Amino acid sequence: MIDLSIRHVVGDLDLDVAFRADVRTLALFGDSGAGKTSVLNAIAGLLTPQAGRIALDDRVLLDRANSIAVPVAERRVGYVFQDGRLFPHLDVRANLVYGARASNGERVGDFDAIVALLDLGTMLKRMPTTLSGGERQRVAIGRALLANPRALLLDEPLTGLHSEARQQVLAYLTKLRHELRVFTLLVSHHAAEVAALADEVVLLDAGRVTGRLSRAEFTARYAAIAGVA
């Protein structure tokens, strides 16, 4: 469950967003510049909003009124960045276990299960530069999951991929959605991937929440551009 209410105004960014959701996968849907990634950054702690409160399940990550701001490294959110951000000097295996090692003895995601789920077994010894865009994104997803996160944050995970890779990664994300019990917040401006993955959708425009749709409502409204019936 996520309970978020943040305000942040700096330069061109004017963010005033509040939502609460208790679903498996929530999507933030909106055009570029709507403030979607800033919301993810605030949850991860990479951006500290000027005011507000963020809680994941029963854990408060940020509460400006009470001067609470959990450090980024302690938030345990699995952040899959739009550009993957694999560590270029580490092979796939080392990238995957990077977060697992950092979680200090707490139970971490099962390496073999995640590797099998994302079909990463054949690429463990490869360096990130030798991977295709789709493969890189799968490794980034695996790396985030192996850190045993309370929430998985997906920032436009299919953007920049060609259509075949997009379908491939989407299939893996759909599989994850069914097999893993981790709250996922998907940020996207692609109706098709939102329709395929989200249980509920928060519409964002210019830093404000402009609507809230169930999956069925979203699919109905955006059927034409989502390519779904």
Next chain:
Amino acid sequence: MTGWLSPADWDALALSLRVAVLSVILSLPFALALAWMLSRKRFVGRMLVEAMLFLPLILPPVVTGYALLALLGRNAPLGSALAEIGIVFAFRWTGAVIAAAVMGFPLLVLSIRVAFDSVDRRLEAAAETLGARGWRRFRTIVLPLSLRGIAAGCVLAFARAFGEFGATISFVSNIPGETRTLPIAIYELLSVPGGMTGVQHLSLVALLVALAAAASATAIAGGVLGRRNEEGAR
């Protein structure tokens, strides 16, 4: 080869190599720390620190040597305090290491700082979200991705230290077997009748060491480590 260089010349070469290597090893931790501060931290007096850092590059080396003598000489406050606990730098080979380290320090810090600056901060943010706190992020992300710059800085500082003359002769003088480094030996031979052959031989040795250092720097810039860093940039 033994006859080609005199025993005293061999001593000078060995001393220069020892002084240069040790000066780099000793100053590397401080250079890493200062480069990190300058690359990532905002602090009061930062501009002053940056200006001070450049001083050994700008000042005549003899002045730097004199400053070291004024600070660490036997009669200087710090020097005499250290002497009481048995640490003496003036007119000792260890002092030559200090002089070489001071002269090479700016080159080391500047190279490392550029390397730190060029590490993609987004990768550090990614590591942080994966639970890596400051030291682990530095050790596992920043340091490996800065290896090329650090290695290049070490080569530059080594070369600077190997060729050091002015600060060394001012601070530790010319004591055969103790502080008579290769450049000082060459300088001394220049003023000795019939010393020209020795000058030529030692100059050739200096040239070979310089070429080896330059080749190392080139290899590092374009070699294996370099390729690893370029992969990071892609």
